Amino acid sequence: MPNFEPKIVAFVCNWCTYAGADLTGTSRIKYASNIRIIRFPCTGRIDFMLLLQSFALGADGIIVSGCHPNDCHYTSGNFHARRRWMVFRSLLDFMGVDINRIVFSWVSAAEGAKWAQVVNNTVEQVKKLGPYENYKKLGQSFF
Amino acid sequence: MARIGVFICHCGENIGGTVDCAKVAQSCSQLPGVVHSVDYKYMCSDPGQNMIKEAIKEKKLTGVVVAACSPRMHEPTFRRATAEAGLNPFLCEMANLREHCSWVHPKEEATTQKAIDIVRTLVEKLKRNEAIFPIKVPVTKTALVIGGGVAGIQAALDIANGGHKVIMIEREPSIGGHMAQLSETFPTLDCSQCILTPRMVEVAQHSNITLYTYAELEGLEGFIGNFKVKIRKKAKSIDEKLCTGCGLCTTKCPQKKIPSEFEQGLGSRPAIYVPFPQAVPNKPVIDRKNCTYFTQGKCKVCEKICPTKAIRYEQTDEIIEVEIGAIVLATGFDIKRTDFFPEYGYNKYKDVIDGLQFERLASASGPTLGAIKRPSDGTTPKTVVFVACAGSRDPAKGIEYCSKICCMYTAKHAMLYKHKVHEGTPYVFYMDIRAGGKMYEEFVRRAIEEDGVKYVRGRVSRIYERNGKYIVVGADTLLGAKPLEIEADMVVLATAGIANDGAEELAQKVHVSYDPYHFFAEAHPKLRPVETNTAGIFLAGACQAPKDIPDTVAQASGAASKVQNLFSNDELTREPLIAFVNRMLPPYYSTCVGCFLCQTVCPYNAIEKEEIKTRDGKLIKTIAKINPGLCQGCGTCVALCRSKSIDIYGYTNKQVYAEVAALLSD
Structure with a gap:
């Protein structure tokens, strides 16, 4: 698949990663345009059903990113997100979902360059994996 | 039926130079529900905002998507414009075409396509927005000032003089901070203590200020206008009421x-x-x-x-709980010590000192009563080398920023030295002289021209001892990088200004963000320099970044004015983007089953139990209820709720699922 341009959805928190991505812009650091960002108040708000729906509707990769541990604007939302991910990850793996397509990261409001790197790495990684047709086919039946 | 207006901003060339805005507007006009779609050079300008207001009225819009910069920048602007046109402000959404699109991608078809995708996503979200109304909460009109340096003193006095109560805590036994340590201040050379100590006394005697020294912040709960703080008063081992301070x-x-x-x-x-x-x-x-x-x-x-029997060995730390409405962080800075510089003789040479040590040597109340003497043998140094940028602007040392105050205080040090030791020779090694400030450049000129301070442009590579002298090895880069060795009797390093010890821990306690160097982060680098991202917490002084006394005092007054601004209202208005538990008609009342797992994850204890009863008082069911005063809107409970009974305004399940669907629908 030489010209495959993956669709990546990013679920980010408002206070750290969204602001970090703003800083990437303010610093004029370029990154792959495959990414579409959805803003949440906190990673703690991110329901993992959203990830499954994204795959079902044709996303090839997903980024979930929020504040570093201890830096959460709401004290502990990112810890809940991390804990949820730890549990959900093995469940997804067990069910046969390709967990290499989900990237969980911490990007602070000061890490504009890191955000560009996370996006570019994810795009590269998903390009190697190719389009995620399996789940899309499966998902069409229930979404 | 939704009647949505889409407004695409060019932001001059910022968006328009990369994204084909006309095409975005054209494409968005085809979206279901969109009845009006235009592009304009500057949406945030007055004519731009008027376009939005007029369109809302003329086209009877039910919602507005402004595709421009980051919502973190101009969401309040456009929501205000929307409200002025008579539409609920929360029926306005912003699509981030600048920071997340035009600034980070090249000028090509894919970038314009991404812009269209972003707008389409927000249009779908907006269709599911509801009119919501601000929440009013009462304000406790007492401020907490953390840190008793010049920043804290200025902020506390300003707030107290405005007629509000202030609680000041300082972790050291005395207030005064670094400014109390300074000998004289640039560019006026007036004595630091002479201008500071009267203000310290004013703080202690002010009827509106309660001062706790030797005290630290233990914990913080609540939110703007309604914080509850715990203060740890460390055991001083004396009874302050009995002690007369006889010494x-x-x-x-x-x-x-x-x-x-x-x-x-x-x-x-x-x-x-x-x-x-x-x-x-x-x-x-x-x-x-x-x-x-x-x-x-x-x-x-x-x-x-002790003549008054005031000593208390058995005293223990005391925790005081107080209710306050706003916080000013004024915890100041510290400097890197000389042990950061092994190449300059760490732990070997007593006469290689840092800037604060020189301040104490030059201070009339210092250990030498103001005489410049070598710490090693007490002799007067004949040649002193001042090294600017010791650690600052040095990526190899991990400190890339300019510490801002060193150029000026080094000039001051060299001048003070020359004033006290007339026959002495001061040298200054510098990278650049950054003397931006009123009378600053003139001050440095005076040091060079009137006091004969020898400025050498170059850096010092190493310092070693030879025959009782310190050999400072450097280069004069203005004379063709000529190697240079100066035999000095004393060396003063203008070491980098750094965040104070414990700054990171404090930031985590009060939930404010900080930069990679642990300086507290302001809400906006230009437009909100004294606010933090946490409402009700303000910054003053060098805890935000290294700064000199005039800047510190100005920022402290700025923070104080923000606090008074907050205290000028009896009630304050909060954004209503908070969680809620669904309610429905009998016999269901709510899908909430009362498991209260949400209670365990809520960081704000905002979830209460609500009993639903029949008219004659019989309990039907117990469900969760969100206290709108306490909820901060993180949404952790929303994602956790098993029966999907909790939702959050601004990010409802309907909205976010619609966003995902819209985003992937092309």
């Missing part, structure tokens, strides 16, 4: 050789001590780590000698 105990304490923190280790103090003679409050504390009684179990000399 007899400090003269008789057998421990006399403890390096004084205030004198930067150049002088010593006893174990029961007042940090410096002008301290406020002027009452001693016992340093338990060094006290003979606390380390060896016997001594009690101070207890025997």
